[in-house]
Amino acid sequence: MSNGTPENVVQAIYLRCQQGQILWERPRGGLRVNISPPKYFVALGQEDKPFRLCLESNAGTNFQVFLEQTDGVSESSSGNGERRKLLPFITPKKKKSSTCYRINSPSATIYVESQHGDQDLLTTSPPPSTTTTSGSKDPYQVKISYEIEELKIPQEGFSDDECRPCSDPEVLQLYCEADVVARGEILSVLPSTTRKGMDNLHIKSNLVVHQNHPVFQPLKSGNKNLQKFLLQDTPTFDQDSPKKVPKLAKSSYFGGIVSHPSKCAAQSGPGQFLWLIKLSFGRPKIGCVVYWDRWMQVAKQAEALDKANCRLVYQ
Structure with a gap:
């Protein structure tokens, strides 16, 4: 206007x-x-x-x-x-x-x-x-x-819907709609330097199922490269004009950074998770996250009951 x-x-x-x-x-x-x-x-x-x-x-x-x-x-x-x-x-x-x-x-x-x-x-x-x-x-x-x-359906024990875990049906739905689907662990959680009230979650992934934007990139070995990765802020992508994402080069691990509300108090540590990521104002943001073992059970049950709306990767 x-x-x-x-x-x-x-x-x-x-x-x-x-x-x-x-x-x-x-x-x-x-x-x-x-x-x-x-x-x-x-x-x-x-x-x-x-x-x-x-x-x-x-x-x-x-x-x-x-x-x-x-x-x-x-x-x-x-x-x-x-x-x-x-x-x-x-x-x-x-x-x-x-x-x-x-x-x-x-x-x-x-x-x-x-x-x-x-x-x-x-x-x-x-x-x-x-x-x-x-x-x-x-x-x-x-x-x-x-x-x-x-808004997610209210769940006992979680007053804020942004912080509560996703239900099994929500995970299955978002798996087919997410911009990025990956498996990995949290290396670090640091406050965003550009967005008040948001944290940067640095994720180390050994499997990127698909991504519409290059959120995950090969993670170079060496402490110097790792420290450089951990200091980066959540990237911003052109959400309106998505470009063809190049095929990931062969690598043992991939690094990605996503944003999450600080009030949810995410913590780093061992454990493999399924990461379902959506873009919000061009920045990767967690849609749902669930332990990989739990995801395997949910996916197998969905396929057995013919409730999968897309191809599910859980091996």
Whole structure:
């Protein structure tokens, strides 16, 4: 979207995709974005159920971004009697680049307010087009990426669904949908240097079943190479334009780095796991992880009952 509306007008758009991006260049006034889960959530019985909305912003200066929720305590009330809560995502004093929210209503609403006046836009030359594509922050541009995730079914003993183990049906479903499937152990868990509240899990794998992006690469031998690998942050891939992943070279082990919420308190140590990894904003993130021995039992049972939706590797 680009400017072309009066300074005091609020434009409204409605989105119903599982993920997408809002790009507003040299704007005036405000923007109201209503985001709902995609239609196939209805077929899965997820309509009107809570969901997780993750936002990531690369906003320039003089923008404010708020998320509205119609549950709990709020600062003002809406006309239908519900209480409205405005959660600051980007403000002049509070800047966040990546945050996830639990949405307890059928949809979520984002408000974007430009504090640029008409005179600012008229007297300032637009930045070169290369500024937008390079990923640097343009002071006259706001870019918000979003992703919608299903919430896992609550399980006793786990108050946060992001940290609870996946059920057997969830593992089987994600095995066929994951961007990366591998077997391996955790070498180290270190706080991310670029994303607050996230850890980097460094994984040593002896089997990469498949990957849509080159998350796992041959792990070179030697302490120097290992230390270099352990200091790396979670990589970022172009999720919208996946490239053909080259066939992995022969190697005894492969190294991969994935992100995981720090609150889940992952620990390194011996033990072989099945890793099911999805890309979130271009970064590898754990979808499900289960002990390999347990995965062998689940896979064999699924094949015996003809419940496997794709070819399962468990040997």
